[in-house]
Amino acid sequence: MIEINQLNKKYERTEVLNDIDLSVSEGAIYGLLGSNGAGKTTLLKIISGLLKQNNGSVKIDNSDVFEQPNIKEELQFIPDTPFFFPHYTIQQMGDFYQSCYSNWNQDRFYQLEKIFKIDRKEKIHTLSKGMQRQVSFWLALSAMPSYLILDEPFDGLDAVIRKKIKQLLIADVAERNMTIMISSHNLKEVEDICDQIGIIHQGELIIEKSLDDLKSDVHKIQVAFSKEIDSSFLDEFTCLHKEKRGSIHLYIIKGQTFEIDQYINKYQPIVYDRLPLTLEEVFVYEMEGVGYAIENILV
Numbered sequence: 576m577i578e579i580n581q582l583n584k585k586y587e588r589t590e591v592l593n594d595i596d597l598s599v600s601e602g603a604i605y606g607l608l609g610s611n612g613a614g615k616t617t618l619l620k621i622i623s624g625l626l627k628q629n630n631g632s633v634k635i636d637n638s639d640v641f642e643q644p645n646i647k648e649e650l651q652f653i654p655d656t657p658f659f660f661p662h663y664t665i666q667q668m669g670d671f672y673q674s675c676y677s678n679w680n681q682d683r684f685y686q687l688e689k690i691f692k693i694d695r696k697e698k699i700h701t702l703s704k705g706m707q708r709q710v711s712f713w714l715a716l717s718a719m720p721s722y723l724i725l726d727e728p729f730d731g732l733d734a735v736i737r738k739k740i741k742q743l744l745i746a747d748v749a750e751r752n753m754t755i756m757i758s759s760h761n762l763k764e765v766e767d768i769c770d771q772i773g774i775i776h777q778g779e780l781i782i783e784k785s786l787d788d789l790k791s792d793v794h795k796i797q798v799a800f801s802k803e804i805d806s807s808f809l810d811e812f813t814c815l816h817k818e819k820r821g822s823i824h825l826y827i828i829k830g831q832t833f834e835i836d837q838y839i840n841k842y843q844p845i846v847y848d849r850l851p852l853t854l855e856e857v858f859v860y861e862m863e864g865v866g867y868a869i870e871n872i873l874v
């Protein structure tokens with residue numbers, strides 16, 4: 576489990592992370608979303624033990640992470656610009672990983688060659704950017720980490736490879752209970768694999784939600800009545816948004832479906848529809864609720 580408490584980070588005098596509290600359960604896939612400069616890379620580097628926070632704690636399986644070789648054995652960080660030794664082949668890089676990580680699985684390394692379809696005798700610097708990114712996944716997954724920290728991992732990958740890599744990640748979570756954190760500035764890119772999403776803005780975690788909650792808890796409804804309804808209608812539910820289009824009232828509300836149905840049916844509506852919401856819409860309304868406009872934060 577990853578647990579972050581009251582974390583602060585400054586670069587010189589500039590505060591870039593402010594009182595971050597966040598936890599990721601074992602076997603979960605957490606999407607950390609935010610625009611350029613929000614603080615995602617800094618947070619992921621602190622979680623990976625590459626940078627040290629100024630205040631607060633970061634614990635993985637109850638241990639601090641900074642300068643802790645035991646935790647680093649279990650964790651792989653893929654940065655937004657992967658690093659390889661100059662002129663190394665994939666095989667040579669694999670040999671180096673094998674000497675560093677005791678869980679290294681040589682069979683898996685060979686199996687992944689068939690999946691990525693890149694010859695392991697290739698020199699990495701001769702490969703395209705997208706192919707080099709695949710090599711970084713290939714090496715990281717062969718090290719059989721318990722924790723995989725990914726900084727903008729899908730940038731520059733084509734749709735086919737992206738899908739293949741997502742399948743590999745999901746399989747490792749299902750089979751080995753691997754825990755993943757993924758940063759992205761694009762909700763659509765990660766919504767299909769994450770089970771929890773946090774949005775970071777100017778160094779603050781402004782909203783955090785499990786996707787199950789998001790999808791089950793928020794409803795878009797439209798209702799119409801034969802006569803005017805009083806202004807307290809739906810007051811006992813949290814209303815994220817309301818508007819009137821002619822005689823139709825549109826509401827985005829939070830609550831249990833059966834309670835909402837029961838409440839509304841008492842008013843004998845002449846129209847009552849519950850409409851599906853996309854995840855993006857849910858975030859738009861949730862973030863309006865906490866005073867942010869999503870288009871200013873995510874692209």
Ligand SMILES: Nc1ncnc2c1ncn2[C@@H]1O[C@H](COP(=O)(O)OP(=O)(O)OP(=O)(O)O)[C@@H](O)[C@H]1O
Nearest residue numbers: 586587591609610611612613614615616617618760
């Ligand atoms: N080494 C550094 N020294 C000083 N300031 C830094 C350093 N690294 C990052 N920053 C600043 O910290 C803030 C957060 O940067 P960070 O790279 O963590 O954001 P990010 O969310 O990953 O952005 P992006 O999506 O553009 O990669 C930015 O204002 C950035 O300018």
